[in-house]
Amino acid sequence: MSLMLDEEELDDYVPLRINPYTRAQDSRIVSFLFIKLYIAWYITCMLISRNKNCLVYFSNLENIYFSKSPANIHLGKELILVTPKINTFLMKRCQYSDGSVRLRNPNIELMDQDILYHLALGSGSHDLVEMFGDVKFVCMGGTPKRMEHFANYIMQEIGHKLPAGTTLLDITKNSYRYSMYKVGPVLSISHGMGIPSVSILLHEVIKLMYHAKVKDPIFIRIGTCGGVGYEGGTVIISEEALDEMMKPYMELMVLGKLVRRPAKLDRQLARDLKGLAHRDDPYDTVIGKTMCSNDFYEGQGRLDGAFCEFTEADKMEYLMKLQKAGVVNIEMESLCFAALTNHAGIQSAVVCVTLLDRLKGDQVLAPKEVLEEWQMRPQKLIARYITTYLQRKGRLSLEGSHGSMYVKSPRRFISEN
Amino acid sequence: MSLMLDEEELDDYVPLRINPYTRAQDSRIVSFLFIKLYIAWYITCMLISRNKNCLVYFSNLENIYFSKSPANIHLGKELILVTPKINTFLMKRCQYSDGSVRLRNPNIELMDQDILYHLALGSGSHDLVEMFGDVKFVCMGGTPKRMEHFANYIMQEIGHKLPAGTTLLDITKNSYRYSMYKVGPVLSISHGMGIPSVSILLHEVIKLMYHAKVKDPIFIRIGTCGGVGYEGGTVIISEEALDEMMKPYMELMVLGKLVRRPAKLDRQLARDLKGLAHRDDPYDTVIGKTMCSNDFYEGQGRLDGAFCEFTEADKMEYLMKLQKAGVVNIEMESLCFAALTNHAGIQSAVVCVTLLDRLKGDQVLAPKEVLEEWQMRPQKLIARYITTYLQRKGRLSLEGSHGSMYVKSPRRFISEN
Numbered sequence: 001m002s003l004m005l006d007e008e009e010l011d012d013y014v015p016l017r018i019n020p021y022t023r024a025q026d027s028r029i030v031s032f033l034f035i036k037l038y039i040a041w042y043i044t045c046m047l048i049s050r051n052k053n054c055l056v057y058f059s060n061l062e063n064i065y066f067s068k069s070p071a072n073i074h075l076g077k078e079l080i081l082v083t084p085k086i087n088t089f090l091m092k093r094c095q096y097s098d099g100s101v102r103l104r105n106p107n108i109e110l111m112d113q114d115i116l117y118h119l120a121l122g123s124g125s126h127d128l129v130e131m132f133g134d135v136k137f138v139c140m141g142g143t144p145k146r147m148e149h150f151a152n153y154i155m156q157e158i159g160h161k162l163p164a165g166t167t168l169l170d171i172t173k174n175s176y177r178y179s180m181y182k183v184g185p186v187l188s189i190s191h192g193m194g195i196p197s198v199s200i201l202l203h204e205v206i207k208l209m210y211h212a213k214v215k216d217p218i219f220i221r222i223g224t225c226g227g228v229g230y231e232g233g234t235v236i237i238s239e240e241a242l243d244e245m246m247k248p249y250m251e252l253m254v255l256g257k258l259v260r261r262p263a264k265l266d267r268q269l270a271r272d273l274k275g276l277a278h279r280d281d282p283y284d285t286v287i288g289k290t291m292c293s294n295d296f297y298e299g300q301g302r303l304d305g306a307f308c309e310f311t312e313a314d315k316m317e318y319l320m321k322l323q324k325a326g327v328v329n330i331e332m333e334s335l336c337f338a339a340l341t342n343h344a345g346i347q348s349a350v351v352c353v354t355l356l357d358r359l360k361g362d363q364v365l366a367p368k369e370v371l372e373e374w375q376m377r378p379q380k381l382i383a384r385y386i387t388t389y390l391q392r393k394g395r396l397s398l399e400g401s402h403g404s405m406y407v408k409s410p411r412r413f414i415s416e417n
Numbered sequence: 418m419s420l421m422l423d424e425e426e427l428d429d430y431v432p433l434r435i436n437p438y439t440r441a442q443d444s445r446i447v448s449f450l451f452i453k454l455y456i457a458w459y460i461t462c463m464l465i466s467r468n469k470n471c472l473v474y475f476s477n478l479e480n481i482y483f484s485k486s487p488a489n490i491h492l493g494k495e496l497i498l499v500t501p502k503i504n505t506f507l508m509k510r511c512q513y514s515d516g517s518v519r520l521r522n523p524n525i526e527l528m529d530q531d532i533l534y535h536l537a538l539g540s541g542s543h544d545l546v547e548m549f550g551d552v553k554f555v556c557m558g559g560t561p562k563r564m565e566h567f568a569n570y571i572m573q574e575i576g577h578k579l580p581a582g583t584t585l586l587d588i589t590k591n592s593y594r595y596s597m598y599k600v601g602p603v604l605s606i607s608h609g610m611g612i613p614s615v616s617i618l619l620h621e622v623i624k625l626m627y628h629a630k631v632k633d634p635i636f637i638r639i640g641t642c643g644g645v646g647y648e649g650g651t652v653i654i655s656e657e658a659l660d661e662m663m664k665p666y667m668e669l670m671v672l673g674k675l676v677r678r679p680a681k682l683d684r685q686l687a688r689d690l691k692g693l694a695h696r697d698d699p700y701d702t703v704i705g706k707t708m709c710s711n712d713f714y715e716g717q718g719r720l721d722g723a724f725c726e727f728t729e730a731d732k733m734e735y736l737m738k739l740q741k742a743g744v745v746n747i748e749m750e751s752l753c754f755a756a757l758t759n760h761a762g763i764q765s766a767v768v769c770v771t772l773l774d775r776l777k778g779d780q781v782l783a784p785k786e787v788l789e790e791w792q793m794r795p796q797k798l799i800a801r802y803i804t805t806y807l808q809r810k811g812r813l814s815l816e817g818s819h820g821s822m823y824v825k826s827p828r829r830f831i832s833e834n
Contacts, residue, residue: 103723103724104723104724104725104726105720105721105722105723105724105725106725107720107721107725108721111721114721114780115780115781115782117780117781118713142594143593143594144593145593146593174785176560176561176562176563177559177560177610192609192610192611192614193594193609193613193614193617194609194611194612194613194614194616194617195611195613195711196610196611196612196613196614196711196712196713196749197609197610197611197613197614199611199711199712199713199714200610200611200712200713200714202723203713203714203722203723203724204723206723207722207723210723244670244673245670245673246673252711252712252715252716253661253662253710253711253712253716254712254715254716254718254726254727255718255727255731255732255734255735256661256662256663256735256738259715259726293613293670294612294613294616294669294670295613295616295617295669295670296535296613296616296617296620297616297617297620298669298671298676299669299670299671301671301672303522303524304522304524304525304528304531305522305620305624306520306521306522306619306620306621306623306624306627306757306761307520307521307522307620307757307760307761308521308522308523308524309521309671309676310671310672314672315672317672318672318673321673332613340723340724343724344723344724363531363532363534364532364534365532368591
C-alpha cells in the first residue's frame with residue numbers, strides 16, 4: 001500500500017468527494033485527537049486494501065473525522081483519491097448491504113416527512129413502500145407522450161395485466177411537472193429537457209427509491225439525440241458522458257463553490273444492452289461517448305438558432321474534434337443522469353436514437369411518422385433487456401399486487417374537480 | 418470622446434460581444450487595411466457618439482472588420498466596451514427600424530424553410546404571419562397547467578371573445594414539449610424547468626416573432642421561486658438576474674468556448690409593473706435581484722435533496738451572503754430569459770411568486786389550494802399591465818381576426834387520430 005502517488009499516477013485516479021457534511025460537533029460521529037485519528041485511519045485503509053488495488057492519498061491528516069464504516073469516512077473538505085476499483089467499492093457501500101438505496105444525505109431520516117414536491121408525492125401522505133416497493137427498472141425520457149407510450153408498450157412486452165376496468169394513470173399528474181407511469185416493476189417517467197429538469201427528477205426519484213425500500217434499481221434514460229457521423233435512426237448506447245469541454249464529469253455550483261461528479265455509466269450494463277441488438281434489426285446499434293450540452297442551438301454548434309456568431313467551417317471543425325475524441329452523439333441530459341446515479345451508487349444506462357446526422361445538417365427534417373418509428377428503437381432494446389431479466393428471475397407475466405394508489409392522507413395531493 | 422477608460426471606470430460598463438460571425442472572407446463585409454480600418458472605426462464612433470455618453474474602448478485595432486451600420490461592426494473575437502446607454506442604442510439596432518424583431522443570425526433568411534422543431538411549427542408549413550402577426554405579449558411560465566390557466570384568465574381580463582363553438586387549443590400539442598395558447602395579442606407558453614429548457618423555447622419563439630413580423634414584442638416570465646427573507650406569497654419583480662456566483666451574465670459554451678451574455682431586464686418595465694401593485698393587495702410586491710440556479714437542491718443550498726454535503730450553518734451563511742448582495746429570490750430560468758431577450762433586443766420582465774422563505778426552510782409545505790392562490794398573484798399583476806397597455810392603445814375587447822390555425826401544408830404537423 002502506498003500513501004503517496006506521483007503526479008502522473010494521479011491522473012489515472014478518479015477523485016471521490018467524501019461527504020464533508022458531518023463535522024466534529026455531530027454527535028453521531030466520534031472525533032479523535034490527531035494520533036487516534038491516524039490509527040483509526042490506518043485501520044480503515046487496511047480494511048479497504050483487502051479489496052486490492054488500494055492506493056490512498058491524503059493531503060491533510062489534521063482534517064479527518066472517522067466513523068465505523070468505510071463509507072462514512074469524513075475528511076472535512078479534503079479529498080481522498082482512490083483507484084477506480086476502490087471508487088466502485090466505496091460506491092457500492094452507498095447502498096445498504098441488502099441492496100436498498102442509501103441516501104448520501106443524513107438529514108432525510110431525521111425529517112418527520114419528506115415532500116417530493118415535483119412528484120406530488122410525500123413520505124407522510126403516501127404509503128411509498130406499498131406503492132413503489134416492487135420497482136426494479138426506472139426508465140426516463142424527455143416527453144410525457146413518449147413515456148406514456150413506453151409504459152403501454154412494456155406492459156404488453158412483459159405480459160403485465162391490469163385488473164378489469166382499470167387503465168394506467170399518470171401518478172404525478174397533480175404536480176404538473178413530470179408524468180409517471182408504473183407497470184409492475186417498471187417506472188416510466190418523463191424528465192423534460194436539459195440538466196436542471198432531469199436533476200430535480202433524479203433527486204426526488206432517488207429519495208423515492210429510498211423511502212420505498214427498493215433494492216438495486218436500474219435507471220435507464222431512453223432519449224433522442226443528434227448523431228455525430230451516424231444517420232438518423234441509429235440506436236446509440238452511451239459508454240460515458242462528457243460535458244461541452246469533453247470533460248467526463250458534471251460540474252455544479254454548491255453554495256457558490258464548484259463541485260465535480262464523475263459522469264460514469266455502468267459499462268457492463270452498456271455491453272449487456274449492446275449484446276441484445278439483433279443482427280436483423282434494420283438499423284445500427286453502437287456504443288460510444290455522448291457529449292451533453294446545456295443548449296440545443298449554439299451549444300451544439302447549430303447554425304439555425306435565433307443567434308449564430310460562428311461560421312459553418314467553425315461548426316464543422318468543432319464537430320470533427322468531437323468525433324476524433326470518440327463522441328458519437330450529442331444530447332442534453334446524459335451528464336447529469338450519469339453523475340447523479342453514479343453518486344448514488346445506482347446502475348444506469350443511456351440509450352438514445354439519433355434524429356439526424358449533425359455532420360450533414362442541423363434541422364430535424366424527417367417526417368413525423370418516421371420520427372415516431374425511430375423513437376421505438378431504443379424502447380425495443382430496453383424491452384428486450386427487461387424481459388430477459390424478468391425471465392431469468394422467473395417474474396415474467398406478473399400479477400400486480402403492488403402499484404395501486406395507497407393514499408394514507410390526501411392533505412395536499414387531492415385531484416381537482 | 419475618450420478612447421480609454423480607467424480600470425475603475427470599466428467596472429461600470431457592460432461588455433457587449435459584437436457578432437464575431439463574419440470574418441474577412443465573408444463577401445458581405447468589407448475588410449480594410451489597418452489605416453483604413455482606423456478611419457472607418459473613427460467614423461462609426463462619431464456616429465455612435467451622437468447618442469451621447471459615448472465611451473468606446475478597443476483592445477486590438479488590428480482585428481476590426483467594418484460594415485455600413487453600427488449594428489454590424491465586427492471585431493473578430495475582440496470586445497467593445499460601451500456604456501449602458503450605448504448598449505441600449507446598439508441593442509435597439511437589433512430590431513429593424515419599424516420595430517420588427519431582427520435575428521442575430523444571417524443564416525435564417527437564406528434558408529428555404531425554418532422548422533421550429535420543439536414548437537411543431539415551421540415557416541414553410543404554416544402561415545406564421547397570419548397566425549402570430551398580431552402578437553404583442555409573450556408570457557411564459559414553468560408548467561402547461563399554469564399557462565393554460567393564464568390564457569383563460571387573460572382572455573376574461575382583456576375581454577377577448579372566441580367564436581361560438583370554439584375553445585382554446587394547445588397550438589404546439591404535436592411537439593409534446595411545450596404548451597402554447599394564443600389569446601388575441603397574448604401568447605401564453607410553458608417553458609419547463611431550468612435554463613436549457615427555456616433556452617430552446619426562447620430561440621424558437623424569437624425566430625417565430627421574426628417569421629411572423631411581430632413588432633416590439635414584450636416577453637414576460639410568470640414564475641414561482643424561493644424568497645430570501647420574504648414569506649410565501651410575496652410577488653417579486655426581478656430587477657436583474659445573477660448566476661450562482663452572483664455574476665450578472667449568462668455563461669454558455671459555444672463550440673467549446675465560453676461566451677458571456679449580460680442578463681439585463683428592462684428596468685422601466687420593472688418599475689411600470691411595480692407601479693401597478695395595489696395598496697390594498699393582501700401581499701407585498703417588491704423589486705430586487707434574482708439568483709438563478711441550475712439546480713433545485715444542492716445549487717440552492719437545500720438540505721433535503723438526495724445528496725447533501727454541507728451543514729445548515731454553511732447553507733445559512735450562503736443565503737445571508739446572497740441577501741447582503743441584494744438577492745430577494747431564487748429560481749431557475751431568469752438568467753437565460755434576461756440574457757437571450759436582451760441579446761435579441763426584446764423588452765422583458767420576470768415576475769415570480771415566492772412559495773416559501775428560504776431563510777426559514779427548504780420544503781414547500783403550503784397546501785395545494787394556498788399554492789394555487791399564490792400563483793394567481795403574478796398573473797393578476799401582468800393582467801393589469803396588459804389591460805392598461807391595450808386600453809391606452811384603444812385595443813381592449815378585441816374581435817380576433819387573427820389567431821386561427823392557417824396550415825398551408827400539413828406535411829409533418831398533422832394531428833394524430
